[in-house]
Amino acid sequence: MQPMNEVAGLTRERFEREVAAGYEPVVMRGVAAHWPLVAHGRAGLETCLQYLMGFDQGTPVDAVLAKPEPTRAFGYKPALDGFNFLLDKRPYAALFEQLWRYSHFPDPPALAAQSALVSQALPGLAQANALPLLDGSIAPRIWIGNRATVPAHFDDSHNIACVAAGRRRFTLLPPQCAPLLYLGPPDYAPTAAPMSVVPDLHTADRTRFPLVGEALDQAVVAELEPGDAIYIPPLWFHQVDSLAPHLNILMNYWWRPMAAPQRPDDLHMAALRLAMLALRHLPDGEREGWRAMFAHYVFGARGDQLAHIPEGQRHLFGEVDAARDAEVRKDLADRLKP
Known part of the structure; x- marks a missing residue:
């Protein structure tokens, strides 16, 4: 593995010219450091959750819960006959109360509300925490939870992900690593994105998954603190580890160019x-x-x-x-x- 390329002091023009056009993952230090959400995240779990409750309208969001197994990964069951987590909908108030209770456990279950559209779940939060690198029409999503892993997967959109609280480690691999990652079926995955059946590339059983080492030789890795962001190009595989024990928050932005005037790039x-x-x-x-x-x-x-x-x-x-x-x-x- 190699460290990921990093840049600082980006403007929107530099991002479009130097980062998005390069088709390489890049860490962008401090681009969201001005966010009030980042300041509240640094202040601690209770302060941050109280700040978020100020935007909550009680809209139920998708939440996942998994046993505190060694990998703490939201993925497939070992026999691939299902997924290893429970999925339900709950309001943020219930999720936040559960996160607070779990913060007192020595090894709590992995809990997260994933990919909620901010404009619906927490209206006003995006406007109070704007990302100057992108057009304001690109709607962010928010991910809130404790320590957990999302196994290697890919998206077909451009992606900027901003860490607002906690710490996250991103392990990225180029699309050419697909044959090395033991991918599950594209029409049967724990999320909308096709995903590896390996719960954690870094601790993978090399007897069962011998090609993982070859894949990791081509990987780049970075650890992000609050206020940092990462650009993930389309089709790059990424495993995301939420590292802080009690609270990790991410806001991300997916977008695609237009395929033709007024036609979505969606095929x-x-x-x-x-x-x-x-x-x-x-x-x-x-x-x-x-x-x-x-x-x-x-x-x-x-x-x-x-x-x-x-x-x-x-x-x-x-x-x-x-x-x-x-x-x-x-x-x-x-x-x-x-």
């Missing part, structure tokens, strides 16, 4: 699953043929490779406006009908 995981469904039954030789076709049509054909086609006649090889985007989506949807 990536659907395309992956459709390709798995469409090509799984083919013999190996034909599958290799499709690998070559994907390499050309999806990933290769651009620039000089398209010089033989006039720009105005490139169709899906060229620019796609909202109208054409809608036509293609409708054609695909019609083809998927039984």
Whole structure:
């Protein structure tokens, strides 16, 4: 493992030019240090939870609870026949009371409310704790809990994650590590994101998961304090360890560019699953043929490779406006009908 690249003193212009365009994870020290939430987080569990209650409207949020096993990970059961946590909805008041009680236990269960949309769960909190690196239209989500691990997984969006309380360790691996991470099925995972079945890469049983060591050789790691943030590019695997024993808070921002004017950039995981469904039954030789076709049509054909086609006649090889985007989506949807 190597330490992650770090930058300080970022402006929005520098972030867009130097960080987001680079497709590399970067730690951004102190970008949220001005947040009132960070100040309250540094003041301690009770002070921080009282601050958050000032924004609470009683909206139930998703909460997960897991036994205090050695890894304290929210993931698969050992036999992969289910998940190792309980999931329910509860208001923040109940969650905060439980976190306070658990803070008096020597080894409490792992408890967290994950990925709640701030504008719905804690209205006004985002405005009081703004992130200047991003457009204000990008809505943050909040993660609140005690010590726990989220196993290695990937998202198909850009991500800035800001530590507001506690400490978090991020272990990131490039997409090319997918064959080394013992990934579970993309349509059956503990979260919406495809996830590794290894509860904790750092303590993995190398007899059962021998490729983990090779993956960790390509990993970068960083530990973040309150006020620090990390940029995670799309498809980079990340294991996230919440390290403080009683309270860890993260606010994160997911976003994607527009695929075409007024059209969302939302087809990536659907395309992956459709390709798995469409090509799984083919013999190996034909599958290799499709690998070559994907390499050309999806990933290769651009620039000089398209010089033989006039720009105005490139169709899906060229620019796609909202109208054409809608036509293609409708054609695909019609083809998927039984």
